Amino acid sequence: MLAKIENLVKDYYLGKTTVHALRELSFGIEKGEFLSIVGPSGSGKTTLLNLIGCLDLPTKGDVFINGKNVSHLSDNEATNLRLKTIGFIFQSFNLIPVLNVYENIEFPLLLLGIKAGQRKEAVVSMAQKVGLHEYLIHKPDELSGGQRQRVAIARALVGNPLLVLADEPTANLDGETGHIIIDLMLEMNRELGTTFVFSTHDEMVIKHAQRKIFLHDGKIDRIEE
Amino acid sequence: MFLLILAFKNILRHKRRTILNITALAINVAGIVFFTAFYRGRIVDNYDRTINYLTSHIQIHNPLYETEKRRLPLDLTIKDSKKIKNDLKNHEWIRGVSERVEFAIIVNNGLDQMPCLGIGIQPEEERNIGILPEVITGGDYLVPGEEGILIGSKMAELLNLKVGDIVFLYVTTSLNQPNLFETEVRGIFHYGFPMLDKYVIHCSYDFIREYLNMPEGATKMMIMLKDRRLIPEMMNYLSEYNLKEYSGELQINRWEYFAQPLIEDVKGDTFFMGIFFFILVLVGLFGIINSMSTSVFERTQEIGTIRAVGTRRDQTVRLFLFETLAISLIGVMIGWIIGFAISLYLARAGIPLGQAFSETEMMAVPMGEKLYAVLGIWEYLGTLLLGLCAGLIGGISPALRASRLKIVDALRK
Structure with missing residues (x-):
């Protein structure tokens, strides 16, 4: 098992009101799985992905990645874990606007301290895999939404992470492009063996997932294989 | 990177x-x-x-001169000024050493008169001290021992004087006796600094000493160095010289002492x-x-x-x-x-x-x-x-x- 979530609770405080974003969630994520977190807005999908991705700390409960409890890491430890183990894909692509496609994909490798030759090889190879090898010198604002999300996928995968977390990766794309992006993620999942966990509330996208965890009001409503 | x-x-x-x-x-x-x-x-x-105009780098005085300087005392001289000058003039850091007498004087053109500061200078030595020879705009520079005065351009204008005119000079000797004599305007200088151009006359050191009935020695000695940065070393040298030769009785000051404002x-x-x-x-x-x-x-x-x-x-x-x-x-x-x-x-x-x-x-x-x-x-x-x-x-x-x-x-x- 790649990741294990045990009794995960996350509360937010809005003035005197406590918002229970996640309530005692427990499930596991297998290596190489293509898992979808499904639920309406406010069901806790993003919160769950943030906690699995060590972007936030849980109120209670634990997240284990590769057998290691990552729920209470220091900021530097969590950053290091994210860099080496987790790739992120965001709903609004979140590319660095001043960097071109090549540089955006290269960014995690620079943080990892990979040598220039290896970096170039990895970036070009990943750009080819996502079909962007002809756009390497283009800036994000010169690309379509689908192309930008491909760059984000390439950036998430270029460091060979064990786990890629995608928060509503198709929400800002039209239906057809959304399908293409999900297909690309699926292809990467099969080709590279990388585990994908993505959140969505798009019925058309859900059907691609091997397993679906349905959330409602911060609780697991059901799990479908 | x-x-x-x-x-x-x-x-x-x-x-x-x-x-x-x-x-x-x-x-x-x-x-x-x-x-x-x-x-x-x-x-x-x-x-x-x-x-260059006023202080030179270092000055030497009689130790009592500074407290009495407002009356321009002629009795408080550096008795050995000639020997000191000879001792110092060949020092490697020194560009020039000169003896001076400063005195109160009234310049009269026969109609009007002006009180001013008289400075008796050694014309040749003074060439290495200040820029007086370079600011003569009319007439001639001074010759050692010869009569005649140099007046400033502003004074010449106010007293309507020109080169070759005769002026009457009124001084008080070192024995506190009045002395009136006449001499020629030998030259006119223009520093572009009213304090000097209006209120100062220059004359030969040897010439004026007779009219002032001066005792031995100068009222001040001016030392100009080859470089301003040598002042601290020169002051150390002069302090040792002062102690050795005069038991520390000479008053030696840097130029800043005279330029406090x-x-x-x-x-x-x-x-x-x-x-x-x-x-x-x-x-x-x-x-x-x-x-x-x-x-x-x-x-x-x-x-x-x-x-x-x-x-x-x-x-x-x-x-x-x-x-x-x-x-x-x-x-x-x-x-x-x-x-x-x-x-x-x-x-x-x-x-x-x-x-x-x-x-x-x-x-x-x-x-x-x-x-x-x-x-x-x-x-x-x-x-x-x-x-x-x-x-x-x-x-x-x-x-x-x-x-x-x-x-x-x-x-x-």
Whole structure:
């Protein structure tokens, strides 16, 4: 098992009101799985992905990645874990606007301290895999939404992470492009063996997932294989 | 290295804002560089003119002379002035040594008269002391032992005197007896400094001593060195000489002792220049803080992204500091170029003060008709340091704020 979530609770405080974003969630994520977190807005999908991705700390409960409890890491430890183990894909692509496609994909490798030759090889190879090898010198604002999300996928995968977390990766794309992006993620999942966990509330996208965890009001409503 | 590259790309993101920041800093730095060079030029000019016109580098007196100097005492002389001059004149650091007698005198043209300061000088030795031979605008310079006086241009104008005219001189001898005699106006000088051009006459040291019935020795000795920087070493040498030969009985003073108002004036001006520079730096600093704070606000989501992808907090701080430091460095360098160009021009062409300004009687310090900037290195090093400090101080708070952003909150923006 790649990741294990045990009794995960996350509360937010809005003035005197406590918002229970996640309530005692427990499930596991297998290596190489293509898992979808499904639920309406406010069901806790993003919160769950943030906690699995060590972007936030849980109120209670634990997240284990590769057998290691990552729920209470220091900021530097969590950053290091994210860099080496987790790739992120965001709903609004979140590319660095001043960097071109090549540089955006290269960014995690620079943080990892990979040598220039290896970096170039990895970036070009990943750009080819996502079909962007002809756009390497283009800036994000010169690309379509689908192309930008491909760059984000390439950036998430270029460091060979064990786990890629995608928060509503198709929400800002039209239906057809959304399908293409999900297909690309699926292809990467099969080709590279990388585990994908993505959140969505798009019925058309859900059907691609091997397993679906349905959330409602911060609780697991059901799990479908 | 990649953080540096990213920082450079970021500063080009909002070109207009970056240009405004760099321009503000460059103007500040250019201002500091130029004003420092100009101010140094003013000090150097004031000091040089004071030394050349009035004080020379070092003076020797009878130890009681200073307390009595208001009455220009002729009885308080340096008895061994001739021997001292001979002892010192060949010293390697000394350009010239001269004996002088200063006395009160009234110059009368037969109709009008003016009280003024008489200075008996040794014409040949004086060539190495001041610039009197160079400022003679009419007639001849003095000849040792010969009669005749040199008067200033303003006095010549007020008393309607010209070269060759006879004047009556009224002095009080060292024995406190009045003495009236006549002599010729041998030459007219023009320093461009009213205090000298209006109120001073020069005559031969040997000639005037007879009319003043002077005891042995000069009332003061002027020492001009080959370089002003040799003053401390020369003072040490003269102190030892004084102790050895005269049991420390000579009073030896540096030129600053006789130019206290100027020194105080420079101190005051330096203080205000410091405040002025501080305000300039502060303006640049606030510009950077404002710009970087806006940048952090605008790039919140991007900061969240790079943190999520694996950028550490310290790397985020460095990224923003690189940006502010790069802006500061570019601003400083452009400021250097502008400041240097202006300073260089003013070092060659000078700033005209106008005759009316330089010759006004309000001026306590001799000034020329033009003021020249003097280039130095400290303003460049200083502005580099200030620029780096402005970059660091201006960038550190926004950089820390960026690094402390909660990633999930930043991503939501």
